[in-house]
Amino acid sequence: MLFFSLLSDLGMTRCDADHGVFYGEWKQSPDPSVPMPDDGSSLVLIIPIHVDDGLGITNSIQLYQWFICSLSKKLHVVDLGECSKFLSILIIRDRTNHRLWLSSHLYVAELLAEWNMGQCKTAAVPLPISPPKNLSTDSKPDEEIKPKYQRLVGCLLYLSIATRPDIAFASMWLGQYASKPTRSHFLLTKHVLRYLAGSSLLVLSFGSPSSLSPKLNGHLRVLGCADADWASDSMDRRSISGYCFFFNNGLISWSSVKQRAVALSSTEAEYYALTHALKEGIWIRLFCSLLNFSFTIPFPLFLDNQAALSLSSSETVSARSKHIDIKHHFIRSHIKDGTFSVNWIDTLDMPADIFTKPLSPFLFNKHRQALGLTLLPS
Helix, strand or coil, X not given: CHHHHHHHHCCCEECCCCCCEEEEEECCCCCXXXXXXXXXXXXXXXXXXXXXXXXXEECCHHHHHHHHHHHHCCCCCCCCCCCCEECCEEEEEECCCCEEEEECHHHHHHHHHHCCCCCCCCCCCXXXXXXXXXXXXXXXXXXXXXXXXXXXXHHHHHHHXXXXXXXXXXXXXXXXXXXXXXXXXXXXHHHHHHHHHHCCCEEEEECCCCCXXXXXXXXXXXXXXXXXXXXXXXXXXXXXXXEEEEECCEEEEEEEEECCCCCCCHHHHHHHHHHHHHHHHHHHHHHHHHCXXXXXXXXXXXXXXXXXHHHXXXXXXXXXXXXXXXXXXXXXXXXXXXXXXXXXXXHHHCHHHHHCCCCCHHHHXXXXXXXXXXXXXX
C-alpha cells in the first residue's frame, strides 16, 4: 500500500484491468524540468510492475527522470537505464525502423545445458503428430521421475507464456500429466527440448511486416483468432481451445487450454473456443481503453467454422444447441450491440490452429511465422 500511495502522489493511477500496471497522463508539466511534447500531446508514463521489478514506458525522457528522482526520495530505487533484459527476456530494439524483438534464447541455452541436451538431435516440431505407441499402454506412474518432470514442464510453461507461443500446446498437454507422469511422458518433454535446441534463436517480433493472411491483414490494429480441436483426447473426449490476439501487427496474447465440458460436435467445440477467446477480447478492449490505446470497433474475431459463426449470431434455440449452457451464449449480446464481430477464415490461414493440436512441419512453420516468431534480422 505504501508503494501504491507513493505512485498516487506522483499522479499515477492503477489500471483497474491489471493492478500490476500504473498509468499517468499530464496535460500540464508536473515539474519545471519536464517540458511538454512539441506535438502538443500530453505527457504519458506507463509503469508495469512484477514483484520488485518494473519497466517504464514514456514519451518523455525528462518525465521518466523526474519520476525516478521523486520516487527515490521515499524508496531505494535502482535505475538500470535502458532495459535490455526483463524476467529472463532479452529486449532487442531497432529504434530507427520502430521494430522490437523479444528473445529467450539464453534461458533456452541454460535449460538445454541443465538437461545435457546442448548437442542433441533437433526436432522439427514440439510434439509428433502421432504420439509414441506405448503412450496409452504405459500407464504406470513413475515417482522417481515425477519431480524432474514437474520441474521441466514448469520451465516449458514459463517459456510458452513469455516469448515462445509455439510450444504453448505442448506445454499445456504435458502439464496435465504432472501429478502422475510416466516415462513415456518424460520422453515427450525431451522431444520439446529437442525442438527448442533447433529453434533457440527464434524471437517474437513487433513492428515487422506481417505474415498473416490478407484477410487478417486488413484488421491489424487489433484482432483475435479462435480455434478448437474436437474431442482430441481419447480418454476424456474433451476438446482443446486456442486463441491468439494481435495489436499493431504484434502478438500480445495467446492461450491453449482443454475445455471443461465435453462438446457433442465440432461446432459446439468451436463455439466454446469462441467463448474462451471473447472473454480475453473483452479484457483487452478494457485494458486498451483504460490506457487510452485506440482499437477497432467492432472488435473483430475470426474462426474457421461456419456453423459456429452462425450460432454466435443467431437468437434462435434449436435442437442442436438447446443443451448448451447459457453462459456461452453471452457471445450473442456482444455481437448484437456491435462491440464485437465474428468473421470466417479458412482453416489453412487460421494461426490459432497451432494452439489446438500437433501439426505437420509445413503447417506448423506457417502458423509459427504468422505469430511473429522469426530469426533475428542480421
